Amino acid sequence: MIKTERPPFQIVRGYVVAPRNPQGTREGYTTGASAAAATQAACRLLERDERPEFVSVPSPLGFDLVIPINRLSYAEGTATAGVIKDGGDDPDVTHGAEIIVAVRRVDRPGIHIQGGTGVGTITQPGLELPPGSPAINPVPRLMIAQGVAIALATEQPDPGVEVTVSIPGGEELAKKTLNSRIGIVGGLSILGTTGVVRPMSTxxxxxxxxxxxxxxxxxxxxxxxxxxxxxxxxxxxxxxxxxxxxxxxxxxxxxxxxxxxxxxxxxxxxxxxxxxxxxxxxxxxxxxxxxxxxxxxxxxxxxxxxxxxxxxxxxxxxxxxxxxxxxxxxxxxxxxxxxxxxxxxxxxxxxxxxxxxxxxxxxxxxxxxxxxxxxxxxxxxxxxx
Structure with a gap:
């Protein structure tokens, strides 16, 4: 794991402030980090009736990302949280999209992650996940599971937790990507290996x-x-x-x-x-x-x-x-x-x-x-x- 002493996001006077790199462009956070933040917030609402304005999401790079929560609601045993994906100064079709996570308790032990509306489905071999899986990549899955573990203080909740990730309008946004060409249909992918979007990164x-x-x-x-x-x-x-x-x-x-x-x-x-x-x-x-x-x-x-x-x-x-x-x-x-x-x-x-x-x-x-x-x-x- 790469370590860095510089946390890329911090709260200043109640606002999340992302740093600028040496080129003067602002960093952002990935759809995976957004989903992890929404998961943690929803679980905190579900279990402790907490309504956080911000949550800290551990990045695989070794620091915490401070991510604002856009919405929180609870109804009939399901807690829902939304995060507006902020790509910083990186041009990306997901910038400004809301990543919504709904969590609820289920009888099966463990953490069960699934895709909802606007999240694509893998239909071809050759990707990191088998055909039929929701397009939520391995590192975001780990970050989402970590969000549950942080909120519930356990990595293997029993009864279990079902986590459903959705992106309103994701199917339409996906038409601006190459997802369909590589066999991801019906929506966007939940991506990211570090949690951080580096502007104009190749x-x-x-x-x-x-x-x-x-x-x-x-x-x-x-x-x-x-x-x-x-x-x-x-x-x-x-x-x-x-x-x-x-x-x-x-x-x-x-x-x-x-x-x-x-x-x-x-x-x-x-x-x-x-x-x-x-x-x-x-x-x-x-x-x-x-x-x-x-x-x-x-x-x-x-x-x-x-x-x-x-x-x-x-x-x-x-x-x-x-x-x-x-x-x-x-x-x-x-x-x-x-x-x-x-x-x-x-x-x-x-x-x-x-x-x-x-x-x-x-x-x-x-x-x-x-x-x-x-x-x-x-x-x-x-x-x-």
Whole structure:
């Protein structure tokens, strides 16, 4: 367990104050932490008629999160609490959603967690929970159970406690996520491994890429398509209409992670799709293509153009270009489309080299309207495949 001395949330004059990180953005808390807070508050109401305005939720990072309670009610043996999920400055569809937990005593000993309205159901293998389970991930389940234990001072209540987690409007919000693609239907997921949302964190994006590949592999897909975003994914779907939706994974900047996961899960073929800016970076061997890693290496593209037989005037123009799109304009104006094939071929080769030759790799470069500029593939090395 990672420890930290700095509690990220504290109460100041009756208000919960979340800190700002060195970049000046405000942190938040996860849906899992929200559910744990609501669980603890509801149990305190159920057992001791307490109505806390705030509760302290232990984070797996080793500190407590102070989380405000939005609502509390009791009727016919069931206590209900609600928490407004606060993602801080992180853009997330769950920010502002209310996580509602209803608790009641049941005859069976122990803690029984189930999903209510707006919480999705897992329908495909390859996730952390089996098909048929509510989409409440393992760490949030532990945090919810801990909330019960804190309130009741026992980890194995007898009679037991049934905990039902709901998200009003969750089914509609889930349409803005990729849940249905990875086999989570009917609502949102209760997520989080630390309880804390780090603004603009790429960790959750990377996790979703790996999870999507896990699901594709668990469903015996032999070919997945990694795209740099929604637009390139739409273009890729048009050239691979026979592939199921789960075969398409928006990898974003995590090309290297996606390729390695495909190897780990035994997926033999990967197609990498994108526009010139991203593929030009991959062609240099840059497997994490965040903008912070720098712009397109136009000097590399100029050298590639020279090796492909471009005249020196075009080479010089490419070498002084501003962006990848500018390079594309120059290539089109000169009619030297051979360079697109070279970029695609280098991209495929570098991606394959990244995984030591064990994948068959295809690279597809689109223009900004979905036309194919360049396409190349390299087969897995026979002695390694």
């Amino acid at each position: 960790a959750s994006w990377r996790a979703s890429v790996l999870q999507s590949i896990d699901v594709a592999a668990a469903n015996s897909l032999k070919h997945i398509v990694l795209t740099t975003g929604g637009r390139s994914e739409r273009f890729a779907e048009a050239i691979y209409p026979a592939l199921p939706e789960m075969a398409f994974v928006q990898m974003g900047i995590f090309t290297g992670d996606g390729l390695r996961r495909a190897v780990e899960r035994g997926v033999p073929k990967v197609t990498v799709c994108g526009m010139i800016g991203k593929l030009a970076k991959l062609a240099t061997g840059q497997m994490q293509t965040h903008v912070a890693g720098g712009g397109v290496d136009v000097a590399f593209l100029a050298d590639l153009a020279r090796d492909a037989g471009a005249d020196e005037a075009l080479v010089a123009q490419i070498g002084s270009a501003n962006t990848g799109r500018h390079v594309e304009d120059l290539i089109d104006a000169a009619g030297f489309t051979k360079l697109y094939e070279q970029i695609a071929a280098r991209t495929a080769a570098m991606c394959q080299a990244h995984v030591k030759g064990v994948l068959t790799i295809e690279a597809v470069m689109f223009d900004f309207d979905g036309g194919i500029l360049g396409r190349a593939s390299v087969d897995a090395r026979a002695e390694l495949s």
